[in-house]
Amino acid sequence: GAVVSQHPSWVICKSGTSVKIECRSLDFQATTMFWYRQFPKQSLMLMATSNEGSKATYEQGVEKDKFLINHASLTLSTLTVTSAHPEDSSFYICSALPGQTYEQYFGPGTRLTVT
Amino acid sequence: AQTVTQSQPEMSVQEAETVTLSCTYDTSESDYYLFWYKQPPSRQMILVIRQEAYKQQNATENRFSVNFQKAAKSFSLKISDSQLGDAAMYFCAYRILNYGQNFVFGPGTRLSVLP
Numbered sequence A: 001g002a003v004v005s006q007h008p009s010w011v012i013c014k015s016g017t018s019v020k021i022e023c024r025s026l027d028f029q030a031t032t033m034f035w036y037r038q039f040p041k042q043s044l045m046l047m048a049t050s051n052e053g054s055k056a057t058y059e060q061g062v063e064k065d066k067f068l069i070n071h072a073s074l075t076l077s078t079l080t081v082t083s084a085h086p087e088d089s090s091f092y093i094c095s096a097l098p099g100q101t102y103e104q105y106f107g108p109g110t111r112l113t114v115t
Numbered sequence B: 001a002q003t004v005t006q007s008q009p010e011m012s013v014q015e016a017e018t019v020t021l022s023c024t025y026d027t028s029e030s031d032y033y034l035f036w037y038k039q040p041p042s043r044q045m046i047l048v049i050r051q052e053a054y055k056q057q058n059a060t061e062n063r064f065s066v067n068f069q070k071a072a073k074s075f076s077l078k079i080s081d082s083q084l085g086d087a088a089m090y091f092c093a094y095r096i097l098n099y100g101q102n103f104v105f106g107p108g109t110r111l112s113v114l115p
Helices: none
Strands: A004-007 A010-013 A019-025 A030-038 A044-051 A067-073 A076-081 A090-098 A110-114 B003-005 B010-014 B019-021 B024-026 B032-039 B046-052 B064-069 B074-079 B088-096 B103-105 B109-114
Touching (some): A004 A090, A010 A019, A019 A030, A030 A067, A044 A067, A076 A090, B003 B088, B019 B109, B046 B074
Parallel strands (some): A010 A110
Antiparallel strands (some): A019 A076, A030 A090, B003 B024, B019 B074, B088 B103
């Protein structure tokens, strides 16, 4: 149980285009989802907290107009990187929390490469 | 500020031996959860072990155990009978017991297992 999927697992896009990453909780309802960014050989950096039915809460320094987060249902959150640039290339990981629990379940991550 | 420190960027252990990864954290809260996550080369984050701060007994999961010293704000991970599959990045993290609060991650320790 407690499986989280991400799609796509790997995407290459051209500079200036937008790309959408989906995060789905497959066998539970997630009121809260987190979006992380991870640079090579570094830790996870929290980008935003996504709560179903409300606006995402972004961490300081994260551009909300560039990284659009939508948590439209209890099983789906999306991260859209708008007008992507090479510096947005990174590994993006989502996690989901089943209801009022203390534990998060991670998706497998999405590798974004912007050329 | 809430922080997690992992003072060992890299560690190595001989197969079948025991290794301890250190973690210290800083929080003014009294109720929180502590976690160790493993990130193998696949980059899928895997929960290794968790500890509730209100529990004095150290958590154990098969070959993995923790030494939780609340007063010292220390949470080390001991891996016994190390296996080649234990090679990974290990992240220490905590979350305070107030739903909606984020997880705070340490910088990670890269563990190599030598055959």
